[in-house]
Amino acid sequence: xxxxxxxxxxxxxxxxxxxxxxxxxxxxxxxxxxxxxxxxxxxxxxxxxxxxxxxxxxxxxxxxxxxxxxxxxxxxxxxxxxxxxxxxxxxxxxxxxxxxxxxxxxxxxxxxxxxxxxxxxxxxxxxxxxxxxxxxxxxxxxxxxxxxxxxxxxxxxxxxxxxxxxxxxxxxxxxxxxxxxxxxxxxxxxxxxxxxxxxxxxxxxxxxxxxxxxxxxxxxxxxxxxxxxxxxxxxxxxxxxxxxxxxxxxxxxxxxxxxxxxxxxxxxxxxxxxxxxxxxxxxxxxxxxxxxxxxxxxxxxxxxxxxxxxxxxxxxxxxxxxxxxxxxxxxxxxxxxxxxxxxxxxxxxxxxxxxxxxxxxxxxxxxxxxxxxxxxxxxxxxxxxxxxxxxxxxxxxxxxxxxxxxxxxxxxxxxxxxxxxxxxxxxxxxxxxxxxxxxxxx
Ligand code: NAD
Numbered sequence: 001x002x003x004x005x006x007x008x009x010x011x012x013x014x015x016x017x018x019x020x021x022x023x024x025x026x027x028x029x030x031x032x033x034x035x036x037x038x039x040x041x042x043x044x045x046x047x048x049x050x051x052x053x054x055x056x057x058x059x060x061x062x063x064x065x066x067x068x069x070x071x072x073x074x075x076x077x078x079x080x081x082x083x084x085x086x087x088x089x090x091x092x093x094x095x096x097x098x099x100x101x102x103x104x105x106x107x108x109x110x111x112x113x114x115x116x117x118x119x120x121x122x123x124x125x126x127x128x129x130x131x132x133x134x135x136x137x138x139x140x141x142x143x144x145x146x147x148x149x150x151x152x153x154x155x156x157x158x159x160x161x162x163x164x165x166x167x168x169x170x171x172x173x174x175x176x177x178x179x180x181x182x183x184x185x186x187x188x189x190x191x192x193x194x195x196x197x198x199x200x201x202x203x204x205x206x207x208x209x210x211x212x213x214x215x216x217x218x219x220x221x222x223x224x225x226x227x228x229x230x231x232x233x234x235x236x237x238x239x240x241x242x243x244x245x246x247x248x249x250x251x252x253x254x255x256x257x258x259x260x261x262x263x264x265x266x267x268x269x270x271x272x273x274x275x276x277x278x279x280x281x282x283x284x285x286x287x288x289x290x291x292x293x294x295x296x297x298x299x300x301x302x303x304x305x306x307x308x309x310x311x312x313x314x315x316x317x318x319x320x321x322x323x324x325x326x327x328x329x330x331x332x333x334x335x336x337x338x339x340x341x342x343x344x345x346x347x348x349x350x351x352x353x354x355x356x357x358x359x360x361x362x363x364x365x366x367x368x369x370x371x372x373x374x375x376x377x378x379x380x381x382x383x384x385x386x387x388x389x390x391x392x393x394x395x396x397x398x399x400x401x402x403x404x405x406x407x408x409x410x411x412x413x414x415x416x417x418x419x420x421x422x423x424x425x426x427x428x429x430x431x432x433x434x435x436x437x438x439x440x441x442x
Pocket of ligand 1: 124126151181202255257379415
């Protein structure tokens with residue numbers, strides 16, 4: 001059976017891959033475990049050397065990969081190129097961080113060693129189809145694990161092209177790809193493996209946790225978000241509006257840390273709303289290869305319908321339309337700005353994952369903080385304002401807080417969700433140490 005891939009901006013057929021039969025997955029896990037016995041015996045410098053050579057190959061093919069990424073996922077070519085190059089050029093940082101993570105530690109009376117766990121399943125989403133995979137599988141490999149990689153069924157071609165390049169360098173069966181959807185994901189979680197490293201939705205994360213519990217597999221999960229932004233009365237309105245639009249529309253709103261809910265002090269709300277709508281109006285929808293486009297298509301029909309349902313539900317319940325609204329051309333969502341959004345609207349309660357700016361006014365900062373925290377999600381949050389912004393930020397229940405800026409510090413900082421947005425975390429030496437088993441020799 002074949003998994004077909006289509007251009008999300010026009011449903012044109014792009015290509016296909018063979019779906020991995022579920023019945024083959026246990027054998028792939030056995031082969032990965034056999035390969036891991038040899039892989040773990042290589043010294044870390046050798047593993048880094050493999051990854052460095054493979055990354056060079058990715059860099060050499062960056063333009064071709066970027067075009068495929070854009071065609072299959074819909075984002076513009078500049079963003080795709082920077083995603084590919086980020087993967088290729090990030091390898092040395094991962095190498096340094098993993099080296100630090102697995103360095104034996106001498107403590108009083110004992111030595112702590114960090115051994116590879118064994119076989120890791122890496123399961124990834126479609127919105128950053130290379131970056132999300134790369135962030136997990138490269139550290140897993142450098143730490144001495146072998147990997148079974150299950151990319152999203154929405155973006156199989158770019159995943160396949162990327163893994164084919166890495167596998168020109170890596171030894172046999174160190175990195176295997178599994179194509180398919182939920183059934184293949186569930187089968188790899190239930191196979192005889194040691195760790196599941198997952199990036200995707202909260203619902204899937206909960207299913208993975210249940211299925212992994214039989215043999216208490218280790219889990220690292222970065223899940224969805226419903227990130228709030230609070231705009232204080234002393235915020236720079238121009239900067240706040242600019243950020244609100246850019247962060248709500250980035251990747252057509254299909255970003256885990258995109259701004260989903262904005263609470264603005266009523267004293268500056270009129271000016272903020274006007275400014276936001278004026279900036280949003282300049283955004284253009286269109287396919288990845290059209291000049292001047294900054295909002296691409298929505299990944300699929302189901303996702304697009306969900307966004308429209310959220311917009312319609314908000315309008316029906318009294319939201320004011322400042323831009324956009326209910327009518328959208330096939331495959332796309334027009335840039336939309338809604339005001340007077342309330343706590344019972346779906347847009348406020350759920351992750352919308354579309355190019356929509358959702359604004360509410362507040363009288364009292366405690367009410368804004370309470371609404372920001374009234375969510376099972378806790379990935380990121382942003383506060384724009386003067387001297388009290390950091391204090392307000394510290395009262396928000398999220399793993400990453402941006403003060404007058406976006407979330408995530410990059411470099412050596414972890415990428416981390418609080419509450420039900422994550423379990424374990426990515427990045428940094430501490431994050432990569434989760435790909436190891438600590439052993440105490442005393
Ligand atoms: P998804 O959970 O539907 O799918 C993610 C992957 O899991 C896919 O490969 C899919 O085939 C697989 N899968 C589906 N059901 C499964 C199951 N029961 N068991 C095992 N695997 C299964 O998510 P998506 O729609 O691909 O991605 C969007 C979501 O990912 C959003 O919620 C977004 O916020 C989140 N995300 C989070 C981060 C982060 O860093 N926190 C980053 C990117 C995306």
